[in-house]
Amino acid sequence: MTTIYDISKATGFSPTTVSKALNDYSDVSEKTKQIILKKASEMGYIPNSHARILITKKSWTIGILFDEKLNIGMKHPYFNAIIESFKENVESRGYDLLFISKDLGGNRTTYLDHCIIRGIDGVIIITSHPNNEQIIELINSDFPCVLIDNECNRKSSIHSDDVRGCYLAVEYLYSLGHRKIAHIYGSKDTFAGNVRLNEFINSLKKFNLPKIDEYLVDGGYFSFDGGYNAMKKLLELEDLPTAVFTAGDFMAVGAISAIKEKGLRVPEDISIIGYDDLDICKYVTPRLTTIKQNTDLIGKNAADILINEIDKKICRTSMIIPVELVVRDSCKPIK
Template identity: 50%
Template sequence: MVTIYDIAKIAGCSPTTVSKVFNDYSDVSPKTRAKILETAEQLGYLPNAHARSLTMKRSWTIGVLFNEPSGAGILHPYFAGVIEGFKKVSTSKGYDLMFVTKDIGGKKSGYVEHCKIRGVDGVVVILPDYGDPYFQELLDSDIPCVLLDQESEQKSTICSDNIAGAMQAVEYLHRLGHRRIGHIGGGHSFAGEKRLQGYLRAMENLNLPVEPQYVIQGSYDYTMESGQAAMEELLLTDELPTAVFAAGDNLAVGAMMTLKKRGLRVPDDISLIGFDDIEMVKFLTPALTTVRQDTYALGSKAADMLIYTIEGGSGVQTAMLPVEIVIRESCRSL
């Protein structure tokens, strides 16, 4: 087994200096630090995790709290991209990930109790559930947290620019000549409400009337079934919209299924645009035009923000990442 003494001998320095590098002391020159890390990598040295935790008073473990009501779990397309980016950054900086639940040891407890028993250094929260009292307890605690798709004065937050993305979608449809533009919303979720705000703001800016019967709320878990039901409701209007902006790609896919079932064609009869750019939509017929959010970048940035706090950074941080329209085949010019 390779030891710090082996590394010190080859790198030409003392074992104390090697130990300082692995424990992130600042009083080692960049040149010496680089030499030690290069030697350690060549020798295949792995610092003892227990020793590191005792020395630095950290467990080197980050909790992942994921509330996903649709039942897709880790297969949810939003989660998959976020967690991949989060994992990449976290593991590169020496942290392991652990899922956090309210149950531990076969009995009900809470997120805070679970985090303290497991000794996690911080928690990333994906799709927060403010209706859960155990979640509020976590917000009130001193455990470092970063929340995705949420606003908070207590903890750091990160999201995509949902309002701007929705406005881009409506403005794109307007450029194609559409004036009767409907919206299938994402319920009372954070992203759903922001995307509705963007839709309404763009319609106002473009001097387009917002017909109440053209705005149908889907479910906050963005299921295809919800999109199907919303489109069924839209089809009951006296004069159909020429285009529909759906707050999520799954909603758009459901809407497309209903249109096909009713003998209507996309985009010939109704143009359709989604939001998220999940993997499957490029393979639809027609392929879905959508607003792309970079879930990998969301996860990467969230990891940077959380580790900054864990390692002594102060203050509540907020970040908002840009989005872009991906033009495919589901919208046409009038």
């Protein structure tokens, strides 16, 4: 069966140009289109189309672009839960999902090339580095896009209310009598890490608590090891914090491990509060107090926003999803 790669080799045009010509994109010259269409006809190229696609002028395919630096990918329970919710909502409306990569049929492509070649209707983007050139190229394209756990002034976005989440964490620790509160933050080149660090500092100000630079430690890309190593640095201080707020639950579990290794106890010696409310929070000892992100709502609303952009040509939408404090056993009042 003839593919666009066969036509590409026969004509000398790139797969992206071939795909654009076959789909009548306006940025391909009429002369180039005619060469490609003629060769496609000669080679017996048959588009894999169904009647619904022909009638609606849509591929009924949505792309998922997952690009993060921790290299956990879909194994990360937070993003896995969001994608599962998103999948359930778009599939119920007749869409298929396609994971967007830079490697298509053994050929290196850009994310945008992949989207064009596959003819997707829209894409959700989950990335820890939105300033990546290929991500920016896709954001600047005509494809309907929704960024998850990020903000963008050019495309739609959805994320949790980190302002409220950080305030709830500090407020709760303050209510327990804690005045020496440290923060293990996520990498500043991530949206969540940067925002939560800034909002933690703003929350300290609201309770007239001092910002102690030694109490602010980089935990990297929200991993167990990042939290463990950051907590070890805090434990080297002469004046230990009585509570630590981490920007992610994996980091919180790593911090608890470092505290126990030091011969101290949670929460008797140091209280710990996380962020996410992953399932692991219920099973670690002590059970982790945390800020819950509503992954079901994030996934559902991401689906609604993207499909509205595809069907109704609705312009950029920005949505913030509420969070809540989940109290368990890892925090204790100061006597």
